[in-house]
Amino acid sequence: MVAQRGRRGGSARQAGTPDADNAPTAEMPTVADAPVNGAAVADPVRARSIPEAAVARLAVYLRVLSAMAEQGATTVSSEELSAAAGVNSAKLRKDLSYLGSYGTRGVGYEVSVLVGQIERTLGLTRKHKVAVVGIGNLGHALANYGGFPGRGFPVEALFDLDPDLIGVPVGGLPVSHLDEIPQVCAEREISIGVIATPPTAAQSVCDRLVAGGVQCILNFAPVVLQAPPHVEVRKVDLAVELQILSFHVARRADQEASENGVANNGMVVRS
Amino acid sequence: MVAQRGRRGGSARQAGTPDADNAPTAEMPTVADAPVNGAAVADPVRARSIPEAAVARLAVYLRVLSAMAEQGATTVSSEELSAAAGVNSAKLRKDLSYLGSYGTRGVGYEVSVLVGQIERTLGLTRKHKVAVVGIGNLGHALANYGGFPGRGFPVEALFDLDPDLIGVPVGGLPVSHLDEIPQVCAEREISIGVIATPPTAAQSVCDRLVAGGVQCILNFAPVVLQAPPHVEVRKVDLAVELQILSFHVARRADQEASENGVANNGMVVRS
DNA sequence: AATTGTGAATCACTTCACAGCA
């Protein structure tokens, strides 16, 4: 049902979005992290390192598989799963092969086994406590998410600057002041900090989260954060997303124009 | 929900774009595309295409440059700009080179020129009307963003299913019913649809947006959308973002373990 | 017969390193 694969001629390209990068701080929207510095990854003992891009897709497969399991499916082929996840089957199989060999040739994969292996690989067998900083519109939405997606990411601290908000429970949890970030995060062993503040406050919040010992930061503020290398930063940037879409609209308009013989150098070549 | 940003992940889309262009002054870039040699491509004109990854970074550079301009900067070197954007300078220069040659050797770039060229390339010289579907916590946050980031993305329609919400103004704009999506989007010439509904509603909303003629969709719902190839879909998936962070935490723990001489299986042994 | 798993090829992106210019 879906994806047709490109053959020659038609150049169908999957847009799989490549994401990629992210450096010491945060950079583009995509996957993250690149070892960039120096030698980078030494030799992960047992880990065959998984490409960054594949990690993001594993999370998607996990969601699809969970839905399938709920509907009673017990086995699934790479063709089915890849269609549901919107990727091609070769990519899916390659991605799964990073986990090990858990499929049966001629048959497919057992859903429950795959779910277990992906969860293990993504580190989902342990809980990751989350703090949300900036209880504005977005922060509210995040705090109310009620124990974040998929369980395993309980929100255990909320922070804001506004005195009127301090102490007020949001989603069942009272809001603390920004100044308390380091102490509270340390006490509650927060491992992921979510920044939903205005851009001007973001760097300072980031610094406090780091002081509080958080290991990862998910940044919704439209700024490039500077953080030490041991802290993983990812960003979600609405403005960037919209601008990328804008680019594609423009590109498309352009194409149409040249197909109509408009711009271009007058060299329209059509069949 | 919120979720992460991802790249486009899912829907199959094709973008092969044989482009053509590259006129001395007005060239509109295209995303990189499969060269596919062969006889097919009949376009002798050297296509100027911008890698997808570079497009995302251009949006970041634009924001940094705007901030610099506000502070009175008139010129900037690749070194300065790249540091502020969190990338290395070679990558920055390469990215800017896709726009054309707008720097001065030995000096740097003129901020205002760069801003103008990036805006042109990203198609920001024209407005892109936005509709937000699903006025829950997140939709509310988005609607109130007040004419989205950076101007140029005015929110001109809101939709929800809840009867109690229909007609109620949110951020100054009344909410319409989901059923009206195709008609309203067409009337108001919406070009970008933002889906902030629960996952079960997302595909149907997507279909209606497409019926209403929107060209791009930004999906916050945690599902893989199927959309026709001429519609650009991007997704922001909070669960995926958190799981990627989780993976990095696990990986890091793993590495530490092996640095301590632990072999494998999870058991931490400290010397 | 069907489907996985994967080496090899291809394609995309990044980084290097330096020629060219102001």
Place this chain on the structure above:
DNA sequence: TGCTGTGAAGTGATTCACAATT
């Protein structure tokens, strides 16, 4: 001298295509 712009090399990710396996 300083900094841009870019070919070329390097790295990483995707796709192909088929042998291996049930």
